[in-house]
Amino acid sequence: MIRILLAGQGGQGVLSAGRFLAESGLHEGKEVSYLPAYGPEMRGGTANCSVIVAEDPIASPLCTVPDVLIALNAPSFHKFAPRVKSGGIIIVNGSVSDAYAGRDDVRVIDLPANDLAMEAGDIRSANMAALGALVAATGLVREQSIVNCLQEKFVAKPRVLDCNRRAFEAGLAAVKK
Amino acid sequence: MKVFQKTKMLTDAHLHYCPGCTHGIVHRLVAESIEELGLQEKCIGIAPVGCAVFAYDYFNCDMQEAAHGRAPAVATGIKRCLPDRTVFVYQGDGDLASIGMAETVHAAARGEKITIIFINNSIYGMTGGQMAPTTLIGQKATTCQSGRDPAVNGYPIRVCELLATLDAPYYIERVSTHDVKHVLAAKRAIKKALQFQAEGRGYTFVEVLVSCPTNWHMQPVEALRFMGEECVKTFPLGVYRDKSEGRS
Amino acid sequence: MSKILLHGTEAICEGALRNGCRAFFGYPITPQNEVPEYMSVKMPQVGGAFVQAESEVAAINMVYGAAGAGIRAMTSSSSPGVSLKQEGISYIACARIPCVVVNIMRAGPGLGGILPAQGDYFQATKGGGHGDYHLIVLAPSSVQEACDFTYRAFDLSDRYRVPAMILADGMIGQLMEPVELPPMRNLREIPEKDWATSGHYGKDRRILNSLIIKPEDLEPHVNELQKTYDEIYANERRAETYRTEDAEIILTAYGTVARICKSAVDKLRAQGIKAGCIRPITLYPFPDDTYSACAARDCTKAFLSVELSLGQMVEDVKLAVNGKKPVYFYGRTGGNVPEEEEIERAAKEALGKAEAER
Numbered sequence: 001m002i003r004i005l006l007a008g009q010g011g012q013g014v015l016s017a018g019r020f021l022a023e024s025g026l027h028e029g030k031e032v033s034y035l036p037a038y039g040p041e042m043r044g045g046t047a048n049c050s051v052i053v054a055e056d057p058i059a060s061p062l063c064t065v066p067d068v069l070i071a072l073n074a075p076s077f078h079k080f081a082p083r084v085k086s087g088g089i090i091i092v093n094g095s096v097s098d099a100y101a102g103r104d105d106v107r108v109i110d111l112p113a114n115d116l117a118m119e120a121g122d123i124r125s126a127n128m129a130a131l132g133a134l135v136a137a138t139g140l141v142r143e144q145s146i147v148n149c150l151q152e153k154f155v156a157k158p159r160v161l162d163c164n165r166r167a168f169e170a171g172l173a174a175v176k177k
Numbered sequence: 178m179k180v181f182q183k184t185k186m187l188t189d190a191h192l193h194y195c196p197g198c199t200h201g202i203v204h205r206l207v208a209e210s211i212e213e214l215g216l217q218e219k220c221i222g223i224a225p226v227g228c229a230v231f232a233y234d235y236f237n238c239d240m241q242e243a244a245h246g247r248a249p250a251v252a253t254g255i256k257r258c259l260p261d262r263t264v265f266v267y268q269g270d271g272d273l274a275s276i277g278m279a280e281t282v283h284a285a286a287r288g289e290k291i292t293i294i295f296i297n298n299s300i301y302g303m304t305g306g307q308m309a310p311t312t313l314i315g316q317k318a319t320t321c322q323s324g325r326d327p328a329v330n331g332y333p334i335r336v337c338e339l340l341a342t343l344d345a346p347y348y349i350e351r352v353s354t355h356d357v358k359h360v361l362a363a364k365r366a367i368k369k370a371l372q373f374q375a376e377g378r379g380y381t382f383v384e385v386l387v388s389c390p391t392n393w394h395m396q397p398v399e400a401l402r403f404m405g406e407e408c409v410k411t412f413p414l415g416v417y418r419d420k421s422e423g424r425s
Numbered sequence: 426m427s428k429i430l431l432h433g434t435e436a437i438c439e440g441a442l443r444n445g446c447r448a449f450f451g452y453p454i455t456p457q458n459e460v461p462e463y464m465s466v467k468m469p470q471v472g473g474a475f476v477q478a479e480s481e482v483a484a485i486n487m488v489y490g491a492a493g494a495g496i497r498a499m500t501s502s503s504s505p506g507v508s509l510k511q512e513g514i515s516y517i518a519c520a521r522i523p524c525v526v527v528n529i530m531r532a533g534p535g536l537g538g539i540l541p542a543q544g545d546y547f548q549a550t551k552g553g554g555h556g557d558y559h560l561i562v563l564a565p566s567s568v569q570e571a572c573d574f575t576y577r578a579f580d581l582s583d584r585y586r587v588p589a590m591i592l593a594d595g596m597i598g599q600l601m602e603p604v605e606l607p608p609m610r611n612l613r614e615i616p617e618k619d620w621a622t623s624g625h626y627g628k629d630r631r632i633l634n635s636l637i638i639k640p641e642d643l644e645p646h647v648n649e650l651q652k653t654y655d656e657i658y659a660n661e662r663r664a665e666t667y668r669t670e671d672a673e674i675i676l677t678a679y680g681t682v683a684r685i686c687k688s689a690v691d692k693l694r695a696q697g698i699k700a701g702c703i704r705p706i707t708l709y710p711f712p713d714d715t716y717s718a719c720a721a722r723d724c725t726k727a728f729l730s731v732e733l734s735l736g737q738m739v740e741d742v743k744l745a746v747n748g749k750k751p752v753y754f755y756g757r758t759g760g761n762v763p764e765e766e767e768i769e770r771a772a773k774e775a776l777g778k779a780e781a782e783r
Contacts, residue, residue, distance in 0.1 A: 034601035038539070223490075238624070240634075257491065
């Protein structure tokens, strides 16, 4: 079972990235849960969601101690980095944040997600670059599952699909190399 | 030879209304109208809380007894699910214009295809003569014993005029029961409203001025005179909306 | 049929629609706005009625009308809105009109907060409005259950002519999980309601009423209601047990909290502490048989009720355990959700106290 906390600023696509991840896990026949933080965070400000992908039925849907943190901006990186499980992974958007977690028992992946997304054609695909890095670092779901989800979601928007797919692949490549 | 018969749309139950009260007349007008229009087989009535609370014992069709003020919401629920039925609501002034004002206004604003019969006797009857939202200026009630004082109690609410500010209602009329001529006019209005509903035209509302000798502390005849002379000044009779005649 | 990823609120709607719900009346309040939003789209597609009411008060009375006319009808709200519905629910209970009310609980009292809570347990299980009555109360713990329990609630409510409530915390409403949707029920399968006021005349006419003014009439009516509640108690108590067979400390919780408790049970067991969990599925009728069975075991030393409230279900747990074993409580409120570690600590403390008291 892997618990992933995705956090960032409203509009960065944190919630949709979480849904892609959960959908992909579901398509592979895994147990998944997706819990968005709701409340004041829903309207502007910060956004985060908890995704769990597991082989067995999921008990608690909370991610108070995540195995993986995806932080798309600096405030969420600093807020949630201390909570990550020892031995866990942090993927931080190095384009807009430093990568100093203040601890050495976690692997910090400094991913220039915004830059990768801009190269892919649209800065709004930074979430997919981060998802690429996650898949490369954890093998949580197959690459193709995410691509399938993207194709399903953006079937009527080929340009959006292209940007997202390229950003996702750039994220994958950045971690693999 | 035609012999007068009581309408079959009223049961044989004994009416509980006080002597001289004109609620019973309105019951008959509503029941006769339904029967004359041939709507009795597929008809559902909503009884209010107040003097007419036992209306479910009198109308000879399916009846639901609603919580205080909520009859238009109950009627909305039925009519939206069973649009081919005739749904009528029978409410007094406390029920309709005080505790149930929100339901009244919103059912009208949505244009629910129901008929509301609004009994206005300017007083809370069932609970024993307290001030109503329609109590006249200067009229005495147990909660304004020196008479309704606008400085303390505000002014009576004219519901027909208020609902006529909305776009959706199809037909709104105020009638009275203080003499035979007006009772016959009231019958025409009620029948027209039910006819419009049967034709699926829209929201129909008939306000009927009714006397309350008991709580007005008047003899029945005196109460009728009071209605014809005083109540109609605050609550002018007439058609406030009739889209069939292009009046809006 | 394959599973799809659904929000808890959507799952509730699908459970309703698939079991013949053809009327929905609601009013916006966080965190359940997705229910009226979803229903406004779906209800017309199945030929049902949707009205955004002017208030929660109006919404429950629209349910009274529609359900009274024989239609499977539902309303949903969150805590403050459910308080407003209580008048209507009491009338509905007395008039014996089956319907389903959904409460996605938020933190109270008052306007409170919008985050998850379970502070409406007393309101839901002890009646809620005025008078002697109960609802059938089901507490889903997953999105699948949100769908299945709503589906089931319509059948239970029709069968007993008692309104049913889905009592879920805000987390269930927002959670997304894979759901296998039940097939669409054929409306013709749903038994005819020979009491419904759908338009009858003369000797066939029907009345739905909650005014029974003569004491010699009202008492038998209320007794008849109680007889139904007794029947529901005999037939419908449901609970899930998790690793209770040899448990020393039995955690108990409903809804999402039960899932956190199960995680805590696994962690305690990994530390050599024999923990188990009882999760009531029906909150009314309360599954007291499951508790008394556990209380009778020698291995059981204590119970710990874990709630998003300051101690409500714990009273029913105490009644069920009936003094045989100590019952302790751990709760959070204000929209805070306890973490597994908190529950582990509370369980260890409870066990310590029970041993010290022996």
